[in-house]
Amino acid sequence: MVYDYLIVGAGFAGCVTAERLASSGKKVLLIDKRPHIGGNAFDEFDQYGILIHKYGPHIFHTNSEQIFKYLSKFTEWHHYEHRVLAKVDDQLLPIPINLDTINRLYHLDLDEESLKDFYEKVREPREFIRTSEDVVLNTVGRDLYEKFYRGYTRKQWGMDPSELSASVTARIPVRTNRDDRYFTDTYQVMPLHGYAKMFKKMIDLPNIELKLETDFEAIKDYVQASHIIYTGPIDTYFNYRFGKLPYRSLRFEHEHDDSIQQCQPTGTVNYPNDFDFTRITEFKHLTGQTHSGTSIVREYPQSEGDPYYPVPRSENEFLYKKYKSLAEEEKNVTFVGRLAQYRYYNMDQVVGAALSVVEKLLEAGSV
Ligand code: FAD
Ligand code: UDP
Known part of the structure; x- marks a missing residue:
């Protein structure tokens, strides 16, 4: 033909x-x-x-x-509208980091204006933003970097954020308001x-x-x-x-539980500091499907396998x-x-x- x-x-x-x-x-x-x-x-x-x-x-x-x-x-x-929580210090906290993340993590009662001052105090200013480490340290400083970004990035990419281009962690914004959506695009469907x-x-x-x-x-x-x-x-x-x-690859571990309708509060929960997987996603949140059971996937990053x-x-x-x-x-x-x-x-x-x-x-x- x-x-x-x-x-x-x-x-x-x-x-x-x-x-x-x-x-x-x-x-x-x-x-x-x-x-x-x-x-x-x-x-x-x-x-x-x-x-x-x-x-x-x-x-x-x-x-x-x-x-x-x-x-x-x-x-x-x-x-x-996708929402993600990160398991940090035994709490499930909103990521992207927002006002609620900071208040709950540090037991504070900041408002938007005082949160700006807070970021200003903790950030480690960088003259040149070259790596994924620079992006985060320059915005929110070392403690938040280590709690939310460093472990996740090392797992996901098999290398330190300091070895990756700035564009990787720059995908995740840092907010001063309470918007807990993962994305802010006009169309989220x-x-x-x-x-x-x-x-x-x-x-x-x-x-x-x-x-x-x-x-x-x-x-x-x-x-x-x-x-x-x-x-x-x-x-x-x-x-x-x-x-x-x-190319970085992943192994997907799918699991079904027929004894519960929902196993986590949001579509995805990230595990920056525990386990070998990066995140668990529960599909029914994403699709809106109703069902008496629930199915999830865990993502295990790896160097070999299909290129993702x-x-x-x-x-x-x-x-x-x-x-x-x-x-x-x-x-x-x-x-x-x-x-x-x-x-x-x-x-x-x-x-x-x-x-x-x-x-x-x-x-x-x-x-
Ligand atoms: P692919 O989807 O990779 O398609 C390429 C196809 O080419 C494959 O089917 C492959 O089998 C085929 N192929 C390759 N070589 C050959 C060959 N030699 N002969 C025949 N066929 C071949 N994007 C979002 O917008 N939102 C998300 O939430 C999101 N989540 C993601 C989560 C994960 C885990 C991953 C890996 C990606 C995610 N993405 C997301 C990105 C999204 O998957 C890609 O942007 C998109 O699917 C890429 O489409 P593509 O056609 O370029 O490549
Ligand atoms: N990231 C992180 N902690 C998180 C979420 C993301 O450190 O809780 C970093 C990590 O380096 C990740 C990148 O930000 O690879 C981009 O995250 P995104 O959720 O966009 O990844 P994807 O959905 O494309 O796998």
Whole structure:
């Protein structure tokens, strides 16, 4: 068969590009080596009937009306604002750190204004903010750094915050008010019937042929396509020519309890200082599902396994740039997505990147 586009990977990057191109009349072959679509955002009902996220909790949030409207073509939504508590000093305290976190942790009665003075007193000002340690120390000082960030980051990344780019811990704001939402984006929603259903509707087009359990390596010499969109790890595409790009992996431990309806007060509880896992997520909070039992997932970070997170540090960025230069020389291949662009992208950012890639390809009239 001859295709206009071969798209490698059926996650957000692959499905969005497939949908946009097929809707413009292009003939698309979409492949994934896994037995399902949706990439890491894939969800399914477990054997007890609870909708779970196979690869850890995925909460959709965006400030982009364009991205929200685009996805709304394929799903209705359940409104959900994520809240997270961190187990610190035997208390469950709001993270991002806010006014209640500080008052409860230190048994104080501060208001917003006096909390600003408090942060000013405890922070360790840094002239240059280079690392994830700098970000936190510069904002809230050493005690809060050690209680909320250091242990979590060491577990999650297998390295000290001082070895990671500032952008990692900068994802978590520090607040002076009592807002205990994890995200403050305009749109905070979950696909009403799940991510997998949304993806299915997205790629249900006559111009898209889907092949699962199909590795690019195994078919690349046989498929005829004028252009390839590659959403897998960029170093794998180039056969690790400059060495392996580090990606952090996780082991997910799913568990069901049929004796209780709810096991924790918020969708996620973080464990910065105890256990080998970073956090526990209870899915019913996220999806709004009612059920007599409950299902959770624990995330155990590890270095080996499926690539889930690019590791933001300058030496990795340097190595990525070398692969990026090779990618720019590949005439009929476009690299997009969290693994292909080696970016710590949230789902909405991947949708944004995929939409703009297709716009450029169609404008250029490349195929
Ligand atoms: P992926 O979803 O990784 O898809 C790439 C696909 O390519 C995979 O299905 C893979 O099997 C396939 N593939 C790779 N190589 C090949 C090959 N050689 N041949 C065939 N197929 C191949 N984002 C949020 O916005 N909110 C969240 O709450 C959130 N939580 C997250 C929690 C965890 C634990 C993780 C790991 C990520 C989370 N994210 C979250 C990020 C989100 O998962 C990503 O932004 C998004 O799913 C990336 O989409 P993608 O298509 O770029 O990559
Ligand atoms: N982080 C932390 N303590 C927390 C939550 C987050 O130190 O309680 C740091 C940690 O380095 C983590 C990063 O902030 O990797 C980003 O957190 P986020 O919740 O955005 O991670 P993700 O959901 O992408 O795994």
